[in-house]
Amino acid sequence: MSNNLIVSPTALGFAVVLVVIALAINLKEKIGLERDMIVGVIRAVIQLTVVGYVLTYIIRVDRVWLTALMVAIIIFNAAQNAKKRANGIPHAFPISLLAIGTATLLTIVLLVVAGAVKFTPSQIVPISGMISSNVMVAIGLAYRSMNTSFHDQRQGVLERLALGANLKQASAHIVQMAIRTGMSPTIDSAKTVGIVSLPGMMSGLIFAGVDPTKAIMYQIMVTFMLMAATSIGSVIACYLTYARFYNSDMQLR
Amino acid sequence: MTAIFEIHSLGYQPESRPILADINLDIETGSNLTIVGPSGSGKSTLLRLLATLLTPTSGEILFEGKPQSALQKPQFRQQVSYCFQQPTLFGETVQDNLQFPFEIRGKAFDQELAEQSLTEVDLAKEMLTQPITELSGGEKQRVALIRNLMFTPKVLLLDEISAGLDADTKAVVHRLIEQYRAKGVTVLSVTHDETEIAAADQLITIRDGRLEANHE
Numbered sequence: 001m002s003n004n005l006i007v008s009p010t011a012l013g014f015a016v017v018l019v020v021i022a023l024a025i026n027l028k029e030k031i032g033l034e035r036d037m038i039v040g041v042i043r044a045v046i047q048l049t050v051v052g053y054v055l056t057y058i059i060r061v062d063r064v065w066l067t068a069l070m071v072a073i074i075i076f077n078a079a080q081n082a083k084k085r086a087n088g089i090p091h092a093f094p095i096s097l098l099a100i101g102t103a104t105l106l107t108i109v110l111l112v113v114a115g116a117v118k119f120t121p122s123q124i125v126p127i128s129g130m131i132s133s134n135v136m137v138a139i140g141l142a143y144r145s146m147n148t149s150f151h152d153q154r155q156g157v158l159e160r161l162a163l164g165a166n167l168k169q170a171s172a173h174i175v176q177m178a179i180r181t182g183m184s185p186t187i188d189s190a191k192t193v194g195i196v197s198l199p200g201m202m203s204g205l206i207f208a209g210v211d212p213t214k215a216i217m218y219q220i221m222v223t224f225m226l227m228a229a230t231s232i233g234s235v236i237a238c239y240l241t242y243a244r245f246y247n248s249d250m251q252l253r
Numbered sequence: 254m255t256a257i258f259e260i261h262s263l264g265y266q267p268e269s270r271p272i273l274a275d276i277n278l279d280i281e282t283g284s285n286l287t288i289v290g291p292s293g294s295g296k297s298t299l300l301r302l303l304a305t306l307l308t309p310t311s312g313e314i315l316f317e318g319k320p321q322s323a324l325q326k327p328q329f330r331q332q333v334s335y336c337f338q339q340p341t342l343f344g345e346t347v348q349d350n351l352q353f354p355f356e357i358r359g360k361a362f363d364q365e366l367a368e369q370s371l372t373e374v375d376l377a378k379e380m381l382t383q384p385i386t387e388l389s390g391g392e393k394q395r396v397a398l399i400r401n402l403m404f405t406p407k408v409l410l411l412d413e414i415s416a417g418l419d420a421d422t423k424a425v426v427h428r429l430i431e432q433y434r435a436k437g438v439t440v441l442s443v444t445h446d447e448t449e450i451a452a453a454d455q456l457i458t459i460r461d462g463r464l465e466a467n468h469e
Contacts, residue, residue, distance in 0.1 A: 155341040162306060163400065164331030165357045173343070249308045250326040 058121045067121040071108075071128040075101050078132040082237075085140035087147050095240045099139055103233035104131045107225050116221050127225075130201070134186060134226045135233035142182035142234050143241065149174040150245045150252070157252055167250060171242040182234035183227075190223050257282040257317060257408060257439050258303060264311035265298055265462075272298050273462045276312070280441065285434055287453035288443045295462040296443040297338075300410045303441065304335035331358065334406035338413040340397030342385040347371075347396055351381070354403045370399040373432075375425050391422035398426060402433060409433060411442035415449065427452075 019041055026033050058066050079097035086092030108117075108128060117123045150157065153174065160170040193199055194216075198206070201222050205215035247253055258280040265273040273295040280286055288296045301307045303314060305326055314321045316329065342350050351367040368378040374395040380388075388396065394414060401409070409430070415423045427449075434440055444450060458465040 155337075156343045158306065159337060159341055159343065159397075160353070160357075161326075162304060162330060162335040162337070163354060163357065164327045164329075164334075165353070166327045169357050247308075249305065249322075251306060251308065 055121075055125060058125065062121055064119070067119070067124050070121070070125050071104070074125075074128050074132050075104055078136040082136045082139050082143070086143040086241075089143060089147070089241055090244045092143065092241075095237055096136075096139060098240070099233045099237040100132055100135045102236055103135045103229040104128055106232060107131050107229045110228075111221070111225060130222065131225060131229045135229050137185060138182035138230040138234050139237040140182075141185070142178040142238050145178040145181040146174060146238065146241060146245070149177055154252060161250060161252070167243050167246055171245070175238045175242050178238045179231075179234045182238070183230050186226050186230040190227060193219065193223060255282055256280060256315075259315040259318075260312070261315070262312035263299075263302065263309050263314060265295070265302060265307065266310045271462055273302070273459075276459075276464050278457070278464060280439065283434075283437050283439055285440045285454040286442075287450060287456050288441065288459060289445070289450060289456060290459040290465070294459045296459050297412050299459065300335065300412050300441065300443055303408075304333055304410050305329060306335060327357070331404065332406050333408040333410065334401040335410040336398060336401050336412060336414050338416055340394060342388070342393055342396060345384055346381070347383050347385060347388070348381045350385070350396055350400050351403060354400060358404065366403065370403055371396075374399055374429055391418050394418060395422065395425065398429065402429070405433065405436060406438060408439045408441065411440065411444075413443050413445065415444065415446055 019037070023034055023037060025031075026037060054070075058070055075097065078100045079093055082096035082100065083093040086096070089095075108124065108131070111117045111127070112119050117127060157170050157174070189197065189199070199219060199222070202212075202215045202219035205218060206212055245253055256279040258278075260276050260278040260280075263273060263276040264271060276299065288299065290296050298307065302309055305321060305324075308322075316324060316333070321329070343353070344350060348362075348367065351370070352362045355362045364381070367381060371378055371380055376392060376395055380392075380396075385393070385396075398414065411430070415426055418426065423446075430440060442449065442453075450456065
C-alpha cells in the first residue's frame with residue numbers, strides 16, 4: 001500500500017513548476033508577494049523535512065515523555081504565533097498558551113478516554129498539531145476582532161462604563177462577537193465538509209488506501225474535536241483578554 | 254447642607270500641558286451647579302474626573318466624605334450618572350438601551366417603568382421596540398437621558414447635553430431635569446446655553462484649567 005504513496009524527489013522537483021507559475025503571476029500582476037512566497041516555500045521545505053525525521057524518530061522510540069514533549073512544543077509554537085496576531089494585547093503569550101494548551105489537552109484526553117485515538121505518537125502528535133493550529137487561528141481571529149471592536153466601539157463601551165457597568169458587562173457584546181469570529185471558520189468548514197472540501201485527515205486516509213466509509217468516521221471525529229477545541233480555546237482567550245483593555249480604575253486604556 | 258463632593262487641589266495633566274490645575278470646590282448635596290467657560294478650558298474634564306471616567310493626576314475628590322479612589326467604580330457610577338454630549342445608543346432597539354440599567358443591577362426588566370419613562374420625555378411607549386437607527390438626534394438624546402435616569406441617581410453630570418437639540422427637545426430635557434432636581438438629585442452641568450446659565454443656582458467659571466470665579 002505504502003509503495004504507491006512515495007513522491008520521488010524528482011517528482012517534487014517537477015512540482016516546483018507550480019511555484020514558478022504562482023511566482024510568474026505574482027510578478028506580472030505586481031502583487032509584491034514574491035519575497036513572502038519564496039520564504040514560505042523554503043520554510044515549508046525545511047520545516048517539513050525536519051519534522052519528517054523528528055516524527056520518524058519519535059514514532060520509532062515510542063516514549064510517553066517524548067510524545068508529551070512534542071505536543072508541548074507544538075502548543076508553545078502555536079501560542080507564540082497567536083501572540084503575534086494579538087497586536088499588542090498585554091500578556092497575550094501566557095493567555096494564548098493557556099487557551100491552546102487547555103483546549104488541546106482537554107480534547108486529547110477526551111478522545112483517548114473515549115478510545116477514539118490511542119496514546120501512541122503516530123496518533124497523538126498529528127492530532128495535537130491539528131487541534132493546536134485550529135485553536136491558534138481561532139484565537140488569532142478573536143484577538144483581532146477584540147482589537148477592532150474596542151477601537152471602533154469605544155464610545156459605546158465608555159457609555160456602558162459611565163452607566164455603572166462592570167468590565168464584563170461593558171465588554172459582553174465585544175466578547176461575544178470575538179468568540180463568534182474565532183469559531184466561524186471551524187463552523188463554516190463543518191458545514192461544507194464533504195460537499196466542498198475533503199479535508200486533510202480524510203484525504204490522507206483515502207490516499208493511503210483506507211476505505212472512504214472508514215475515513216469519514218475519522219473526519220467526523222475531527223470535526224467534533226475541532227468544534228470543541230476552538231470553542232474552549234476562544235472562550236478562555238477572550239475571557240482572559242477583555243480586561244486588558246481597561247486600567248485598574250475601570251477606564252478604557 | 255453637607256457637601257456631596259469635596260474637591261481638594263485637583264489637577265489633571267496627562268501629558269506636558271495641564272488641563273486642570275489646583276481646583277478646590279465643595280459641591281452641596283441637592284445643589285444645581287453650572288460650569289461655564291471657553292471651549293477647551295477643562296469643563297468636561299472636570300465632569301469626567303467627578304464621574305471617575307478619568308483619574309486625577311494630583312489632588313483628590315471626596316464623595317460623601319470618602320476618597321473616590323477607594324470606592325467601587327460600578328456602584329459609584331450608578332449613583333453619579335454622567336450624560337454625554339453626543340450619546341451613543343447600543344444594541345438594536347430602544348429596549349436594549351433601557352434594559353441595560355436593569356441588567357447591570359441584576360434586576361429583571363420592568364417594561365412598565367420603561368414605557369412610563371418614555372412618555373415622561375414625550376416619546377411614545379411603542380418606541381420601545383423601535384430600532385435605534387430610526388431615531389432622530391433629539392430622540393436619541395432623550396432615550397440616552399432616561400437610560401441614565403431610570404434608577405434615580407444621587408448626582409447627575411450633564412456634559413452639554415442640550416447642545417444641538419431643537420427648542421422642543423430642549424424644553425423636554427429641561428423639564429425632566431427639573432423633576433429630578435425637585436427629588437433632591439444634585440445636578441452639575443456644563444453648558445453654553447444662555448437659558449440654562451440664567452436658570453443656574455450657582456455658577457462657576459473655568460478658564461485655562463483654573464477655577465476663576467465662584468458666583469453664588
